[in-house]
Amino acid sequence: MSDLPNSHSSFVKEAQPKHIAVIMDGNGRWGIEQKNSRIHGLKAGFETVKKVITASRKVELDSLTLFAFSTENWSRPQKEVDFIMKLLLKALEKESAKMMSNDIKLTVIGDKSRFSRVMQKKIQEVEELTQHCKGLNLNLAINYGGRWDILEAAKQLARDALENKIDIAGVEENDLNARMSLAEQAPVDLMIRTSGEYRISNFVLWQAAYAELYFSDLCWPEFSEQDFYAAIEWFSTRQRRFGLTGEQIVS
Numbered sequence: 001m002s003d004l005p006n007s008h009s010s011f012v013k014e015a016q017p018k019h020i021a022v023i024m025d026g027n028g029r030w031g032i033e034q035k036n037s038r039i040h041g042l043k044a045g046f047e048t049v050k051k052v053i054t055a056s057r058k059v060e061l062d063s064l065t066l067f068a069f070s071t072e073n074w075s076r077p078q079k080e081v082d083f084i085m086k087l088l089l090k091a092l093e094k095e096s097a098k099m100m101s102n103d104i105k106l107t108v109i110g111d112k113s114r115f116s117r118v119m120q121k122k123i124q125e126v127e128e129l130t131q132h133c134k135g136l137n138l139n140l141a142i143n144y145g146g147r148w149d150i151l152e153a154a155k156q157l158a159r160d161a162l163e164n165k166i167d168i169a170g171v172e173e174n175d176l177n178a179r180m181s182l183a184e185q186a187p188v189d190l191m192i193r194t195s196g197e198y199r200i201s202n203f204v205l206w207q208a209a210y211a212e213l214y215f216s217d218l219c220w221p222e223f224s225e226q227d228f229y230a231a232i233e234w235f236s237t238r239q240r241r242f243g244l245t246g247e248q249i250v251s
């Protein structure tokens with residue numbers, strides 16, 4: 001643990017990531033390891049979420065994107081699905097005032113049509129309340145999948161071409177990008193996944209095309225503020241080449 005940074009204060013802003021995406025894995029397993037329940041693990045995971053959001057404000061991150069519920073998670077036991085939905089709704093209800101006072105702009109990405117009316121209304125309300133905030137873009141991915149995101153953008157592009165709003169022969173990467181979730185934010189440059197799993201699991205596939213991938217063996221409930229800073233510190237040591245050679249980058 002000795003080589004972990006003690007705080008964020010020594011970070012050089014230019015070497016820091018602008019956008020971090022997190023796969024918060026291992027909550028259920030941690031709960032069971034504690035001789036308790038998966039639900040206990042999810043509750044503890046929510047405490048980590050709050051710590052990481054506070055840390056993101058401290059390091060002046062532009063965007064933090066959290067994978068809270070995937071399109072595949074509906075197949076989990078009903079009790080667990082209900083609990084996660086209730087937790088997300090309660091978090092939106094309880095934390096919206098704090099988001100505003102901390103200048104945090106909330107955006108929910110994913111297919112919202114499957115949520116309850118109450119949840120849909122709450123999301124809209126908090127997004128509207130915080131839309132003027134500039135301190136941190138907090139993106140919650142709920143009922144989200146990277147392939148879904150790309151497919152929706154492709155469908156929108158096709159609709160726009162049919163309506164002659166765009167000439168399909170001249171379509172460029174940017175035209176698809178403009179129709180993706182988070183189009184106005186910086187691309188993901190650091191992706192963190194906890195619990196010793198080495199997968200991207202259909203998360204922000206398009207947005208993380210050049211992301212550095214950081215894997216931690218810790219389960220999400222035990223991932224601390226210092227661990228978050230350690231991931232950022234690690235990022236700053238990476239040479240980002242974007243397809244060029246190391247020599248080209250140096251020169």
Ligand code: FPP
Pocket residue numbers: 024025026027028029030042045046049066067068069070073084087088091140195220
């Ligand atoms: C992965 O599964 C994680 C989830 C399905 C959701 C995690 C959600 C939270 C921690 C709460 C988020 C709340 C807000 C407001 C963002 P798992 O950890 O259950 O996986 P495991 O079965 O591998 O342990």
